[in-house]
Amino acid sequence: MENIRLSSEEALRRRRQQQQQPQLAPPTKRPLADTTNHPVKRMNNGQKMLDIAPDWGGNEITPSPSLTGGIPAASTQMPPPTSTPAGYRDTANPLSLSNPMWGLKREVVLGLGACGIATMYPWQLACLSLPGLLAGEKNLVYTAPTSAGKSLVADVLMIRKLVIERKKAIVVVPYIAIVQEKTKFLKKVLEKVKVQSEPRGEWDKTRHWRGLNIVGFHSGTRSRLGWEEIDVAVCTIEKANALVNASIESRTIDTLGIIVFDELHMLSDPHRGHILELLATKILCLTDEHIQIVGMSATLSNTAVVAKWLQAECYECTYRPIPLQEHLVYDNSIYNAKMQLTAHIPPSELKELKDPVTNAVVALVYACVKEGNGVLVFCESRKRCEDLALLLMKFMPRPNAETREKRSEFISDLTATSAGLDIVLEKTAPSGVAFHHAGLTTEEKDLIAGAYDQGLLKVICCTATMAAGVNLPARRVIISPRMGRDFITPAMLRQMKGRAGRKGKDTVGENFVVCRREDLEAVRAIMDADMPSANSCLTGESEGLRRALLEGIATKLATSADSLDDFLRCTLLFHTTPTPIATLRPLINTAITSLTTSNLITVHPSTSYFSATPPGLATVAAGLGPDEGLFLHEELSRALKAFNLESDLHIIYHFTPIHSTSTSSITIDWKLLRDDLDTLSESNLRAAAFVGVNPAFVNRMAQGGTLKEDTPANIEKARVYRRFYVALMLRQLINERPVHVVAKSYDIARGFVQGLSTTCKGFATTSVTFCKVMGWSGLAVLLEHYSGRLDLGVRDDLMELARIPFVKSWTARVFHENGLKSITAVANAEVGELVRVLGLARWGRGGSEDEGVKKRLEERAEVILKCAKRLWDQECVGDVDEYY
Numbered sequence: 001m002e003n004i005r006l007s008s009e010e011a012l013r014r015r016r017q018q019q020q021q022p023q024l025a026p027p028t029k030r031p032l033a034d035t036t037n038h039p040v041k042r043m044n045n046g047q048k049m050l051d052i053a054p055d056w057g058g059n060e061i062t063p064s065p066s067l068t069g070g071i072p073a074a075s076t077q078m079p080p081p082t083s084t085p086a087g088y089r090d091t092a093n094p095l096s097l098s099n100p101m102w103g104l105k106r107e108v109v110l111g112l113g114a115c116g117i118a119t120m121y122p123w124q125l126a127c128l129s130l131p132g133l134l135a136g137e138k139n140l141v142y143t144a145p146t147s148a149g150k151s152l153v154a155d156v157l158m159i160r161k162l163v164i165e166r167k168k169a170i171v172v173v174p175y176i177a178i179v180q181e182k183t184k185f186l187k188k189v190l191e192k193v194k195v196q197s198e199p200r201g202e203w204d205k206t207r208h209w210r211g212l213n214i215v216g217f218h219s220g221t222r223s224r225l226g227w228e229e230i231d232v233a234v235c236t237i238e239k240a241n242a243l244v245n246a247s248i249e250s251r252t253i254d255t256l257g258i259i260v261f262d263e264l265h266m267l268s269d270p271h272r273g274h275i276l277e278l279l280a281t282k283i284l285c286l287t288d289e290h291i292q293i294v295g296m297s298a299t300l301s302n303t304a305v306v307a308k309w310l311q312a313e314c315y316e317c318t319y320r321p322i323p324l325q326e327h328l329v330y331d332n333s334i335y336n337a338k339m340q341l342t343a344h345i346p347p348s349e350l351k352e353l354k355d356p357v358t359n360a361v362v363a364l365v366y367a368c369v370k371e372g373n374g375v376l377v378f379c380e381s382r383k384r385c386e387d388l389a390l391l392l393m394k395f396m397p398r399p400n401a402e403t404r405e406k407r408s409e410f411i412s413d414l415t416a417t418s419a420g421l422d423i424v425l426e427k428t429a430p431s432g433v434a435f436h437h438a439g440l441t442t443e444e445k446d447l448i449a450g451a452y453d454q455g456l457l458k459v460i461c462c463t464a465t466m467a468a469g470v471n472l473p474a475r476r477v478i479i480s481p482r483m484g485r486d487f488i489t490p491a492m493l494r495q496m497k498g499r500a501g502r503k504g505k506d507t508v509g510e511n512f513v514v515c516r517r518e519d520l521e522a523v524r525a526i527m528d529a530d531m532p533s534a535n536s537c538l539t540g541e542s543e544g545l546r547r548a549l550l551e552g553i554a555t556k557l558a559t560s561a562d563s564l565d566d567f568l569r570c571t572l573l574f575h576t577t578p579t580p581i582a583t584l585r586p587l588i589n590t591a592i593t594s595l596t597t598s599n600l601i602t603v604h605p606s607t608s609y610f611s612a613t614p615p616g617l618a619t620v621a622a623g624l625g626p627d628e629g630l631f632l633h634e635e636l637s638r639a640l641k642a643f644n645l646e647s648d649l650h651i652i653y654h655f656t657p658i659h660s661t662s663t664s665s666i667t668i669d670w671k672l673l674r675d676d677l678d679t680l681s682e683s684n685l686r687a688a689a690f691v692g693v694n695p696a697f698v699n700r701m702a703q704g705g706t707l708k709e710d711t712p713a714n715i716e717k718a719r720v721y722r723r724f725y726v727a728l729m730l731r732q733l734i735n736e737r738p739v740h741v742v743a744k745s746y747d748i749a750r751g752f753v754q755g756l757s758t759t760c761k762g763f764a765t766t767s768v769t770f771c772k773v774m775g776w777s778g779l780a781v782l783l784e785h786y787s788g789r790l791d792l793g794v795r796d797d798l799m800e801l802a803r804i805p806f807v808k809s810w811t812a813r814v815f816h817e818n819g820l821k822s823i824t825a826v827a828n829a830e831v832g833e834l835v836r837v838l839g840l841a842r843w844g845r846g847g848s849e850d851e852g853v854k855k856r857l858e859e860r861a862e863v864i865l866k867c868a869k870r871l872w873d874q875e876c877v878g879d880v881d882e883y884y
């Protein structure tokens, strides 16, 4: 088939024929470089010996430079010149973004230029030159290594749809951090682009020029803008699915011109892959709308199969702008990619470096940092991240006075976060070492990422989540092949390796997989393994097939047996199942029976047509799967009959996101729950009883009972108790207890607790939507009224203040206590007064009063004043939304 597996050379040949352009080098895989040019001593047997003294001395050691001469130090090649924006309309060079063939406006070219992108890489040109792509007629699936520049290809296609065809775009990415990063990037690139608005109706036919509306959607967001006003929606998978459902329902899906799937290999994710597949399936079913599908990945092997499913052109590229040097380390020996021994790391006499893995990691980190470069160390667990950071700090080069000062400012910033200063970071940050894992709050992660980006931090010990999350490249990446007890997957290894080499700063990236001898065979198998195929997750453990059928029926894309078949023909499942009709028929029948029995769909007796019931419609509108929808229906039905407004606990329970109540998210400490129940007031105990929490049962569990989740009734019961347990945490947050205090009292990660405070806002909207579709308008109004308070995580008296950036929880309370009780009061205050109050908020939490901190407080006070004034003028509500 023509559209499958077009090689880059073939694409280039076609392009040349079409446009008679100058010859372009085809993308080639660069050979892996080895480390043989590192300054190392030769041993008698010809091998090289890293020149590190066996014993590095006492605890607070700074190894002298001579001691590290042999460890592969980061090479000191000059960075490539940074690109400058090209002059507009470069007709001679097809690689130039200003070449008219790309149809990019001057503002777009300058916007990309401001992000360092002036010309395309040859592979990007070749890919975009595939037939029908620029015209928006063909779909595209492509793969390229990490950091190869995949986004630009999709961005060019998307911008053309936005500006030339005046259509909307949805960009689907897997994680919140990437939603934020991508939204920021697109806003920057498209900042100056103006498009003409549609006439507002018969009474106003004027077309105005306006900027593009680019909005990020994830579980913690609520946009001020409706689908009609949005140009680009950057979404997590779940949000994109809900958005598409809503626009099919409102019959506005024809305004969508393109959908971009970043990280397409997420199709195989056991928890979320089925939603991605379902989303793409629905787009494929909308054949009349001509929505262009663009999917990309760095780790996909069956690209052709996926391309065939998505009716797409296929392009595979192996080019990487920053070449990678790959190494395997075990037993203090370093091997290159061809498994040739290239160097030895001398063992240490130090007790804490006795373990060869730890010794190798410390030596490799030190050698790189000594040269002024950054290192990421991927660790097997959160605990290992923290322990390793504490160890590494002892071996870091001493910072100069300026760096010391900047690091102390960074520590002050950490102190001022809602979580307060972490005791491990307090010790490690002065040495330029930090850790990064899901246990940290978003603020902490942002500060750490920012400090590393600026070169203030040199080492981050992180878990695998960072490999797929924010874009934080390093000169050197050191990888533990395990995640918990299991080995990492080949795809995960590739993502981690891909973090090595910073564009514009390095000419090469290095990665070292450091393992134990006993793991060697398994590790080599992972390193040599082919990338995994993208497989359908509609069947198997997930509720995928039931969800697919429910959504197909609720959106009316499939309402009869025939149209259901057509719908299923558009799934990856159908394309990857050998005899699909015969194999899938029984599964479909079972799923339909289950949906009918649970009253999510009905079959009309006379016509045999399927339709969704109100709970089915509400489940789809709220963006939930069948099981979650049924659970929420049950919970809200109970609330409808009896709502306890004596205290806030019942309402908070209903804002507690149900996905935070899965077994994998939370384990109840029954003794803690019993203690909490003991302290509840009569009215709160009544609220507990309303949701189905029985103190006597909790007492039994605290004395050693077990709640087996073996029947539907027990599964639901366990869910109620978990939700109630989480609701108690949320209640503390709303009552202004700091995140770290709540996390500590429940012995749970700060990241989970903070995630709770952000996702509950989104979940409140989910519940309100559910109620509205069910026709429970009274309950919807009630939930909507109370959800305002969740937005800000503060008591009623601070709600107004907390709309100002940086004036949250504790800071808002201090402002209030010092007479700054409203936006008006803040807007009319002097900067000096705000600095004083900010100082009270900060130093009251144990920070230091030095000049650097004062300067930062002044900067912050100015931002607060500016925003308060703008809020006062009712102009900047939108900007504030963007921050939080």
Ligand SMILES: Nc1ncnc2c1ncn2[C@@H]1O[C@H](COP(=O)(O)OP(=O)(O)OP(=O)(O)O)[C@@H](O)[C@H]1O
Pocket (backbone or CB within 6 Å): 083, 115, 116, 117, 118, 119, 120, 121, 124, 144, 145, 146, 147, 148, 149, 150, 151, 152, 297, 298, 498, 503
């Ligand atoms: N043509 C280009 N010229 C200069 N810089 C580019 C070009 N294309 C991409 N880049 C830059 O290269 C870096 C990596 O690009 P991008 O994020 O698109 O990579 P990717 O292939 O999506 O990687 P990953 O799989 O890690 O997400 C970015 O900083 C991007 O701005």
